[in-house]
Amino acid sequence: MRITKKVILGSMSIMSVLTLAACSSGSSKNTSSGKQTIEVFSTKTENAATLKKLAADFHKENPNITVNVTAPADGGTVLKTRLTKNNIPDVISGGGDATFLELAKANVLEDLSNQEFIKELQTPYLKAVTSMYGSSKIYGVPYATNASGIVYNKDIFAKYNIEAPKTWDEFTKAIGVLKSNGVTPLELGFQGADNWTTMCIWNSVAPSLQPSDFATKIKENKTTFTKDMKPVTQKFLDVIDYGQNNFMGKSYNDTLSDFASGKSGMIINGSWTVPVIRQTNPKINFGLIPFPTTNDATKNKLSSGVDVLLAVGKNSSHKDADKKFVSFMMKKENATKYINEQVAFSAVKGVEQTDPAMVSVKDYIAKGDVTDYPDHLYPAGFQMAGILSQLSLNKTKGMSDSSNISQFLKTADQQYQTANTSK
Structure with missing residues (x-):
């Protein structure tokens, strides 16, 4: 990644x-x-x-x-x-x-x-x-x-009788239970240079929803983000909709600190967070699971x-x-x-x-x-994190999903074509 x-x-x-x-x-x-x-x-x-x-x-x-x-x-x-x-x-x-x-x-x-x-x-x-x-x-x-996916607090989940989600519906149900009990269900941090964390979500949801040959076809100029990636973009927006209101003002370090102290039940990030979280709270009981993008658990593979x-x-x-x-x-x-x-x-x-x-x-x-992470197959110079950051910012400003998605896909196509040297 x-x-x-x-x-x-x-x-x-x-x-x-x-x-x-x-x-x-x-x-x-x-x-x-x-x-x-x-x-x-x-x-x-x-x-x-x-x-x-x-x-x-x-x-x-x-x-x-x-x-x-x-x-x-x-x-x-x-x-x-x-x-x-x-x-x-x-x-x-x-x-x-x-x-x-x-x-x-x-x-x-x-x-x-x-x-x-x-x-x-x-x-x-x-x-x-x-x-x-x-x-x-x-x-x-x-x-x-x-690996990336959901990093979750096992003790908080056990306290409220929540099973680690394997499907999208189970994920949204867990969100509801945590929220009703005063726990921040999902904390995100896209502030400034930490917009790279948007890729943790994108790389988790895209593999289950994009065409299997998307990376090859777009590289050969045979398809576009506009044509194939609307479902992925909509799912990204659905996910951040469950995050806290100020996710554009939270840093990566903020999310790890809050998670380690038990203020949030989940973050979407990767295995590299484990030693950092444990350094903050050596006694925390937590784990990493694949992100449940769909309601078919067999399709929700580990990124x-x-x-x-x-x-x-x-x-x-x-x-x-x-x-x-x-x-x-x-x-x-x-x-x-x-x-x-x-x-x-x-x-x-x-x-x-x-x-x-x-x-x-x-x-x-x-x-x-x-x-594999989809962005491993993107060309050098294609800054998807920056485009996702703008998509997320537009969401906080009340732009409709349809307009936001349309603008995002157009921008992604333009910037990909500029970066792609294999067309």
Whole structure:
């Protein structure tokens, strides 16, 4: 999911360069003694410390290979700049998003199809990566995944005898029960730069309602948002109608704080909120469930995407060492270390998240009963969150749904066509 998380766990510098053995800093290099230094570039500052620990473990097993982990703020932009300078890192730890797609299309990533560890990957996540660029070649290995849906307070639900909703009608019934008992049923926070949280709703409702081939057809200029996405847009408006009145004035942090303190029964967000909520209230009993978009529970799949994939630079002078590091990361014990520390899910078969807040969705992950985030297939430069923010603002100002939807779809089509380079 293409988002910028506003809460960073721990204190991290804007540029973390983590050197794991006595050596000079910088890009990859060889020495006359046969020692090598490789760069692992992360687009997520949140996982830099975890990567440092794993890279240290790798160095113990491979003393001739030193790993430098770099994790700049706004890593995606930095990576694009490095692409223009033909300065691609040895190993990239990045999202399954438009930045990765740009790199894959630029032919600067190594095809990892023949690596032994590929057979250890869950097929749905591998397909989510390769479908982005329409090739059987594997330019990025899905590693860590996340999920979005309803984050709900289990104790509040139990207090009022509410079952975790599996259908739309059950969701609206839960809203009614919570509201009648003085609990804010659903808290939303779209304030300013936190408008990215609108995507948590959009990415949850769209897969069940949009045509299955929508992403491919609109990319090929064979359909439009206006033609296919009215039901999705209406459902988005229906959802925010159940939110509190001031959702345009609430921040992401506000919603997490209120939820952690028991002021609200539900938020619509993702697995990345778990450590933040628990940090605020270690005793809270809560969980994550798929969003029940329709009244057919079998159609309400879990929205889950590749949060971190691993790629190797095609022109790296250390490709054997790079691949050795990726292979090390793919080992079950190391994948387990990563997801436990990051409170994420894994694309590696047999590696399960055991956090109690994730119990309700881990079976979806294990069975591959998931659907990718729609915005992972949107072109770079298409700012859906901003368009959804305007749709939401219009709602608060009393614009009719019909006029609001019409304006939204027209704007989405215009901005998509401007951003789409594949027409």
